Amino acid sequence: MGLVARLVRKCRARSPWILLFDTGACNACDIEVAACLTPRYDVERFGTLLRGSPRHADILVVTGPVTRQSRDRIIRIYEQMPEPKYVVAAGTCATSGGVYWGCYNTYPGLDSVIPVHAYVSGCPVKPEAVLMALSILLEKIEKVEV
Amino acid sequence: MKVPGYFLAEALRNLFKKRATILYPYREVDKIHLPEGFRGKIEFDRSKCIGCQLCFRVCPAKAIKMIEDEKGKRPVFFIYRCIYCGQCAEVCPTKAITLGKAFENIALRKEDLEVR
C-alpha cells in the first residue's frame, strides 16, 4: 500500500459518519443505537457523527426486519450513499428477521436486500455491542477492504 | 423567571466533573453494567441435554433446530435468530441451557453466528 492510500484508509477508519435507518424495527434497537450518541457511550469518540442525509454518510446502520414498504426505500438510500459505503445490521431482526417469522410483510433479514458488512445479534443490541461492532468494522476498514 | 442561558452554570460545572463516558471498546471493560441475570448469549451443556425437544418447541424466534449426533438428539442454536428471551432456558427440564453474559455477538459474516 502506498503512503497516500494508507493515510486515506486511516482517515476513513477515523471518521465514520453514520446514517440510521429503521426498516421496521420495534424501536428498541433504534433507541439503543441512538443511546450510543449520548454521554455514557459517546460514539463521537470514534469521530462518528450522525448524519441526516445519505449523501453524507459512510456507514448505514439498519435496524429491524425489512418490511415490504421500506424495502425500496432502503435500496434507494443505499444507492444514494457515496462509495465506499458499509452496512451494519443491528439487531436480530436485521440479521435474520428474528422473531417476526410468519409475519407476511417482512423479509428474512437485511442481507436479502442489500449487502451487509457486519452483523450484530441482540434483541435489542446493547449499545456497547454497537460500539464494538463499529470498532471491529473500522479495524477492518483500516487494514483491508471489507 | 426567564433567564437566557440558564443551563450555563450546570454545563460549566460538568466541565470539571468526571466524564460520564465509559471508554468502552477494549478499555474500561469492567465498568460496563452487566448485572446478575443478564440475558446474553446461550450457553449449552451437551452432557445434560436429554433431547426432549421442549426448547425447540417453545422458541418464539425459531432459533433452535434439532439435530442428531452420536449421543442422540440435541439442539443447535442460531445466534443470529435468537432474541435472548430466555424461554428455552426456563423450559429446559435439565437446565442444559443457560443464558450467559456475552452480549457482543458480532460477526462480519453471518455464518460465524450460525451454530454454537
Place this chain on the structure above:
Amino acid sequence: MIWKILEALIFPGAVFILTVSLFYEWIDRKLYARLQNRVGPHLAGPFGLFQPAADFIKLLSKEDIIPAAADRFLFTLTPILAPTLILLGCMFLPVAGLNGIVSFNGDLIVIIALMSFCTITIYLAGEGSNNRFASIGATRAALQLIGYEIPLTLALLCAAISTGSLSLRGIVEAQMANGTWLIAGPQLIGFAIFVVASQAEMERIPFDIPEAEQEIVAGWSVEYTGRRLGLFRLTKDLELFLLSGLGATLFLGGPLGPLIPGLEPLLHTIYFLAKSILVLIVFTLVRTVFARLRIDQMISFSWKYLMPLAIFLVIITEVIA
C-alpha cells in the same frame, strides 16, 4: 516578492490558516462534548486532534456524485467559491503583526462584504442542488442574512467609529494607543451583538436554522457529497477562524501584548491565537446552552432586540467619540 508570496501561502497565509481553522474545529467539538459530560473525538491522533483533518481527507477520498437534477455549473462553482471567499477574508487578519497579509484602509468593509458573498454563495449552492430541503435551507440562509447582517455590520462599525479607523490595523493601533481593549467600555455591547450575529453567520445553534437537521435534513448541503461537502465543511471552519479572529482583533486588541524584541512575530501570533480562542470558547458556550430558534423568531428577535441595541450603541459611540 518571493517573501510576500511565501507569506501568503504558508505563514501566516493559507496553510497556516487552514491548519489553525481545523484546530479550531477540534477545540469547538471537544469543548462542546466536555460541556455535555462526554469525551468527544479521542481516537484520531492525540486527544483526537486530527479529527477534523481526518474528516476532511476522508471526504476528499469519497465518491463524487452530482445528482442528475442539480445544476452542474453551480454545483461545481460554489464549493470552490465559498472557502476561497472566507480564506480571502482571513488574509486581512493581523495574525503575526499589526498588518494582515493584505491590509489597506477600509479592509473591515471588505471582510463584511466577503462574508455576505459567502452567504449568497451558500444560497446558490442550495438552489443549485434542486432539492426541496436544499432550497428551503437556501431560502432560510438568505432570510437569515437579512436578519443578522445589519446588526453585525453596525457592531463592527461601532468599533470602527470609536477608534476612528475603518482598517483593522487602525483599530488595533488605536487600542494600543489607548492601552485598553475595546471590550472594556461601551463596546462590550458591541461584542455581545457580534457574538450573537456571528452565531447566525456561522449557522450554529441557536441560529443553525438553514441546516436544521431535524427539520430539513442537512439543509442546503443535503445533496453534496465527497470533496464538495468537504470544501463546505472547510468553509465552516474558516468562518470559525475568521469570526473569532475578527472578534479578537476588534474587541480584544488582536495581536497586542507585552513583547520581547526579536520575537515579535511569534509573540504576536501567540497573543492573537490565544485571544481568538477565547472568543471561540464564548461561541461554543453559546451553542451549548440554547435551543434553536425558528426562522421567524430569529428575524423578529434580531429586529426587536439586536437592531435597536445596535442603533443605541451607534449613538453612544458617536456621543463618546
Place this chain on the structure above:
Amino acid sequence: MSFEVPIGPQHPIHVEPLMLRLKVEGELIIDVDVDVSYIHRGIEKGLEVRTYLQGLYLAERICGICNCAHSLCYCLNVEQLLGKEVPPRANYLRIIVEELSRIHSHLLWIGHYFHTLGFETLFMYFWRDRERIMDMIELITGNRVITSYNVIGGVRRDITPEIESKLRKTIEYVRERMNYYDKVIDSEPSLLGRLQGVGVLKPADAISLGTVGPHLRASGIKHDVRLDDPYSGHDEVPFNVVTYDTCDCYARVKVRMGEVLESLNMISYALDNLPSGDYRLKIPPFFKAPEGESLSRVEAPRGELVHYSISNGGMNPYRYKVRTPTLANLLSVAVMLKSKGDYEVYIADVPAILGGIDPCICCTARVIITDEVKKKRRVTTLTELERYAREREVRKS
C-alpha cells in the same frame, strides 16, 4: 407559490419511517398528509400462527419502548381468557417495572424532543440520567429495553433486597435531577419560545379526535386508564393524574415531567408495601385457551393501549387486534399541523408538534399497499391479507 415537502420516510426528526407530505407556502404549512405504513410488519396476523406463549414475545416486540405495556396488556388478555388471577406480589412487581419503563420512555422522549428543537446539551443530559433507569431495568429484568418480565401468570423474577436498595437510590437521584430540569425548562427563553403557543389542541378537539394519554392530559382532560379502569393492582397504589391546561407543546413537556415524578412516587410506594408470597402462577408452556373473547386496556407511556383477542379454543388466538396510542394520537397531528386563520404553523414547528405527541410509528403502521408499478395506493382487504400470509408461510417452509 406552494410546493410539497416530503418529510420522511428517512428523516432525522424521527428515526422511524413516517411519511408526512407537507404542502407549504414559503415556511408556512397549509396542508398535510400522513402515511405511517412503512413499518407494517403484519404482527396481528403473525400472532395468529403462534402459540400463546410464543405470541407473548412477539407482542412484546410490537414496540420496544412500550414493550412492558404491550406484554402486560397481552398477559392480562390471556389471563382473562384463561380466567386466572395473578398473585398480589406479581401485581406490585408488574407496577414497578411498568412505571420504570414509563420513566425511561418519558425521559427518552423529553430528551429526544429537545434534540429535535436543537437543544443538544439538554438532550445529552436527559439521556445520561436515563441510563440510571436503564441500569435498574437491566438489573431487575436482565435486559435494558425488552424486559420479557411479564409472563402469563405473573412475572419472571423476584426483587431481592439488594436490588431494592439500589432502586431506592436511583429514585432519589432521578427525582433530584427532574426537579432541576424542571427549572431549566421554565427558565430558558429560547426553549419556551419553541414550546409555548405551538401546536395548540383545544380540549374539545382533543376529545373529538380521540387522542389519548399524556397528549390528552396536556389538553387539560383527566383521563388515565390506571385511574378509570385500574388493572394489575393500580387501584391500590395511589397517584395523581397530571394535567395541564395550556394545551400546547409546553404543556406536553410539563405533563410528562410531572408523570415521571409521579411514577417515582409509585415505585417507592410499591417497594414499601410489597406483599409477600408467590410471584408467579404455574402455567405450562403449551395450553389451549377456552373459547371466548377478551379485551384488555393498559395505560402505556403514550396513552391507552388496547388488546383484543378472540379464541376458538385452540393453541393460538383466532384473531388478535391491537389499538395503540400513537395511532390514536396521529390524527390530531394532521389537524395541528394545518395553518388556519390566525393559527400559523411553520416548517420549523413540525418537529415540535409531531414530537409533541411522542410519536413512535412502529406500533401504528396499518396496511396500505402502494403499487409501485401502477403508482396507486389501496387498502387491502382481510381476505387478501390472509391469502398473502398463507402464501408467505408456504414459501418459507
